[in-house]
Amino acid sequence: MSALPSMPGKSRPAATEAYDVVVVGAGFAGMYMLHRLRQQGLSARVYEQGGDVGGTWYWNRYPGARCDVESMQYSYSFDDELQQEWNWSERYAPQPEILKYAKHVADRFKLRSDIQLNTRVDRAEFDESGNLWSVTTSDGKTATARHVVLATGCLSNARMPDIKGLGDFKGKVYHTGHWPHEPVDFTGLRVGVIGTGSSGIQSVPVIAEQASHLTVFQRTANFSIPARNAALTEEERDSFRANYPEIRRIAREEMRNGIVQEVPDRGALDDGDAERRAKFESRWAKGGLTFMGVYNNLVFDKAANDTAADFVRGKIAEIVEDPQTAKLLQPNDHPIGSKRICIDTDYFASFNRPNVTLVDIKSDPIQEILPHAVRTSAREIEVDALVLATGFDAMTGSVAKIDIRGRNGQTLNQKWAEGPKTYLGLMSAGFPNLFIITGPGSPSVLSNMIVSIEQHVEWITDCIAWMRDHDLVAIEASRDAEDKWVAHVNEVAHATLYPQANSWYMGANIPGKPQIFMPYIGGVGLYRQICNDVAAKGYEGFAMTAAEQRQEMAAS
Ligand code: NA7
Numbered sequence: 001m002s003a004l005p006s007m008p009g010k011s012r013p014a015a016t017e018a019y020d021v022v023v024v025g026a027g028f029a030g031m032y033m034l035h036r037l038r039q040q041g042l043s044a045r046v047y048e049q050g051g052d053v054g055g056t057w058y059w060n061r062y063p064g065a066r067c068d069v070e071s072m073q074y075s076y077s078f079d080d081e082l083q084q085e086w087n088w089s090e091r092y093a094p095q096p097e098i099l100k101y102a103k104h105v106a107d108r109f110k111l112r113s114d115i116q117l118n119t120r121v122d123r124a125e126f127d128e129s130g131n132l133w134s135v136t137t138s139d140g141k142t143a144t145a146r147h148v149v150l151a152t153g154c155l156s157n158a159r160m161p162d163i164k165g166l167g168d169f170k171g172k173v174y175h176t177g178h179w180p181h182e183p184v185d186f187t188g189l190r191v192g193v194i195g196t197g198s199s200g201i202q203s204v205p206v207i208a209e210q211a212s213h214l215t216v217f218q219r220t221a222n223f224s225i226p227a228r229n230a231a232l233t234e235e236e237r238d239s240f241r242a243n244y245p246e247i248r249r250i251a252r253e254e255m256r257n258g259i260v261q262e263v264p265d266r267g268a269l270d271d272g273d274a275e276r277r278a279k280f281e282s283r284w285a286k287g288g289l290t291f292m293g294v295y296n297n298l299v300f301d302k303a304a305n306d307t308a309a310d311f312v313r314g315k316i317a318e319i320v321e322d323p324q325t326a327k328l329l330q331p332n333d334h335p336i337g338s339k340r341i342c343i344d345t346d347y348f349a350s351f352n353r354p355n356v357t358l359v360d361i362k363s364d365p366i367q368e369i370l371p372h373a374v375r376t377s378a379r380e381i382e383v384d385a386l387v388l389a390t391g392f393d394a395m396t397g398s399v400a401k402i403d404i405r406g407r408n409g410q411t412l413n414q415k416w417a418e419g420p421k422t423y424l425g426l427m428s429a430g431f432p433n434l435f436i437i438t439g440p441g442s443p444s445v446l447s448n449m450i451v452s453i454e455q456h457v458e459w460i461t462d463c464i465a466w467m468r469d470h471d472l473v474a475i476e477a478s479r480d481a482e483d484k485w486v487a488h489v490n491e492v493a494h495a496t497l498y499p500q501a502n503s504w505y506m507g508a509n510i511p512g513k514p515q516i517f518m519p520y521i522g523g524v525g526l527y528r529q530i531c532n533d534v535a536a537k538g539y540e541g542f543a544m545t546a547a548e549q550r551q552e553m554a555a556s
Contacts, residue, residue, distance in 0.1 A: 016143060017045065017141075017144075018143065018145070019044055019045045019143060019144070019145045020043045020044060020146055020464070021033075021037050021043070021044040021045075021145055021148070021149060021464065022044070022045050022046075022047065022124075022135045022143055022145040022148050022149070023037075023044055023045070023046040023151050024046075024121045024148065024149065024151060024152050024402070025046070025048060025055060025152045025153060025156075025398075026046050026047075026048035026053040026055065026115045026117070026151075027053070027055015027056060027058075027151060027153050027156075028055060028076070028102065028449070028453050029055070029153070029437040029453045030046050030048065030053075030055070030115075030149075031046075031053060031102070031106060031109075032453060033149055033437065033457050033460070033461070034046050034114055034115065035078075035111060036457050036461040037461055037464070038114075039461075040461055040464065040465045040468075042461075042465075042468075044114055045116065045143060045145075046111075046114055047116050047120070047135075048115055048116065048117050048118075048119065049119065049138075050117065050118070051181075052103065052117060053105075053106045053111075053112075053115065053117075054098075054102035054103065055153045055156060056153050056155050056156050057098045057099045058099060059156065059158070059178055059179065060095060060155075060177055060179065060199070061096070061099075061179040062174070062176040062177075062199060062203045062387070062389075063203045063206035064202040064203045064204075064205060064207075065176075065179075065199070065202060065203070066092045066093065066094050066095060066202060066229070066343075067092055067095075068092065068227075068289055068342070068343040069092075069259055069289065069448050070092060070259075070288065071088035071090065071092060071098075072088055072236075072237065072240040073247070073258075073259055073260060073448055073450075074093075074098075074448060074449070075088070075101070076105065076450060076454065077450075077451075080244070082105070082108065083241070083244055084241050084244075086104070087237065088237065089231060090229055090230065090231055091227070091228070091230050091231075091232060092227055092229045092288075092343070119137050119139055120137065120138035121138075122137060122138055122403060123136040123402065123403040123405075124136075124148050124402060124403070124404045124405070125404075125405040126405060126406050126407065126431065126433070131146065131432065131473040131474040131545060132144045132145065132146055133145050133146070133147070133148045133434070135148060147433045147434070147435065147464055148433065148434050148435070149434075149435045149436075149437060149460060150399055150434070150436045150439070151437045154392075154395045154438055154444055154449075155392045156397070157392050157393040157397030158175045158178045158391075158392055159177075159390055159391055159392055159393050159397070159509070159510065160175060160390070161194065161388060162511070163194075163368070163369055164369070165368040165369040165370060166369045168371055169369045169370075169371060169386060170371040171189075171384045171385045172184075172385045172386070173386045173388065174385070174386070174388065175388045176195075176199035176200070176203060177199065177391070177392055186210040186211045186385060187212075189210075189211055189212060189384040190213045190215075190383045190384045190385075191211040191214050191383060191384065191386070191387060192214075192216075192217060192383040192387070193215070193216050193217065193387045193389055194217040194361075194366070194386065194387070194389065195217070195388060195390040196218045196219070196220065196389070197222060197339075197340075197389060198342045199391070200216070200387075201342040201344045201347045202342075202347075203387065203389060204216055204347055204350050204356075205345060205346040205347055205349075205350045207387065208356050212355060213356075213357070214350075214355060214356045215358075215374070216356065216357070216358050216359065217374065218328065218359065218360055219362055220333065220334075220339075220362070221328065221329050221330060221331040222331055223309070223331050223337070223339075223341050223342065224312075224341070224342035224343065224348070225284065225287060225289070225291045225312070225342070225344070226284065226287045226344060227288060227343045227345050228285075228286065228287030228288065251448065251451050252451055252455065252525065253525045253528070254525055255523075256447075256523035256524065257289075257446060257524065258443070258447040258448035258451030258452060259448045261290040262293065263293070263296070264294060264296045265296070266295065267296055267301065267304050268294075268298060268304035268305075269297075269303060269307070276307060279294050280294060280307075280311040284311075287343070289341060289343060291341070292337045292341060294308070295308075299337055299496045299497055299498065299521075300495065300496055301497075302497060305335040305336055305337070306335075308336050308337075309331070309335065309336040312331075313331070313332075316329050316348050317330065319348040319349055319352075320349075320351050320352065321352045322351070322352075325351050328358055329348060329351065329358065333501075334500060334501035335500055335501065338503065339501045339503040340504075359381065361376060364376045364377050364378045364379070365377055374386075391504055391509055392504065393510050393513070394445070394507075394509075394518075395420070395444065395504075395507075395519070396416065396420050396440060396513075399412065399436070399439075400413055400416070404431065404434070406428075406431035406432070406434070407430045407431070407432070408430075410430055412428065415430060416428075417514070418514050418516075419507070419514035419516035420439070420440035420441065420516070420518060421441075421482055421486050422436065422439055422441040422482065423477035423478070423482040423485045423541055423542070424441060424485060424534065424541075425438070425439040425444065426439065426441075426456065426459070427475070427476065427477040428477060428482070429476060429478060429479045429482045432474045432475060432476035432545075433475060433476075435460045435463075437456045437457065437460070438452050438456060440518035440519065441489050442527065443520050443522070444518075445505065445519050446519045446520075446521060448524075451524055452524060455531070459531050459532075459535065463475065463535065466535075471546060471547045472544045472545060472546055472547070473545050473546070473547050474544065475539065475542050475544055475545075476545075477542055477543075478541055478542065481540075481541030481542070482541075489517070492521045493517035494517075496521055499517050505518055505519060506518070
């Protein structure tokens, strides 16, 4: 391993180790980052707070947890042997299988020797004179690195709701995003699930089968499409494998969200009622996220969006037998798709079971949790266990937990107090040599995450190698480029219906969090092109510091 040129100058902070790159997090982003850095001949250390690799798939092990992107596409593409050999069992792999895959990748590419598990990164401070980061970890050690890469994940900071009395509850309390590693059995228990986002919607049907009674506390009804999950046949796997080069290329370059699907050539209002209904029916029967891709204007045009929303509301009314419950389950306060659409297996049908009750906490809010019950304004519901499916401090939450100090001692939290600001989602001005994978300002959570992760990792490692080859010791986003990018991200978002929902994309689920649309809606293909053009122009919009420059500064 060749470490980047070691720079003279101000004395470094006491360090146990020095690396070219410190990577925070060993999920899919951190693991591929390490692999790619090694290929470039760079030394790296990955710190992971969990007890194993896998990131969000290590923590989110609640009943029914599955990816909402099909496994043959939600998988690494960087190694052909890996994609040819791995056998996904189902259309949407369950969480244990995705975690197994992550562990397999760690072993297959011998990554573990450079991954330190059970170790949180608490602090990272930039030394301006040495152009080095000093990283302090929860084991009390400090390491230095030229670059720090935040591979901290977008949905990794589980959010506990602030409900009065929660701490006094006498039964077990679980958060879907921080599920225990030992088996949880709800058999014979009265269970309350709070929250009806993707995690709630996936877990309700499974918990309903075990619990003696399940009460679902719903604040906002959500749109959900059937997953139509099924075992993958050998023919289906083979067809992907034979066509992988083209499938991956299309996902990267031509698909807005990095998921290969049919691309419509028309809007919802271009078809008559009967034809439109037939198309919605066909996508509903097919199941999955691609429902939103049936027409090309569902995220732009409210009238078009209404046709899809009405169709799904109609389906809910068909499935749910009790008309009052069906009405409560029909979302009516946001356009379909403006909150991440959910993919379920028998969610709505669960409410036909005699042991499942829906409580609408918008009209009848939870007042407090009692030792053995949930008390709403109107009633007291006895429960033995509580499942909080209340989501995450998304996209910025895990970054905010680290005390990151850039130029002039400014913290990233101070800088992002009014909302995250980045150039291309990759770097933030004032924080040289600090990269973010799938950060705010990049397509990230609006895309197939693995497609976005691979693109970011490759761009970042190419950039670091380029710097080494050009004897450069620092890269930093310029304020001007950053301001223009933030304005562009906003402009694109506001041309769509997305900002109309109080979603975690907007930070709206966290009280006090600035409400800014965080991911970039321009699509992964366009975004990749922009990133490639920036690199081709010698990293336009980034300021670089040469090694001699730094030495001159130290001498003067
Ligand atoms: P989400 O999508 O943020 O859903 C959280 C749910 O919890 C949502 O229904 C919230 O209602 C509800 N919630 C949050 N706080 C409270 C309180 N205090 N009281 C009652 N209800 C509350 O998180 P998920 O984990 O389901 O999914 C996150 C992503 O993971 C998902 O989009 C997929 O990409 C995978 P609200 O809508 O805020 O009224």
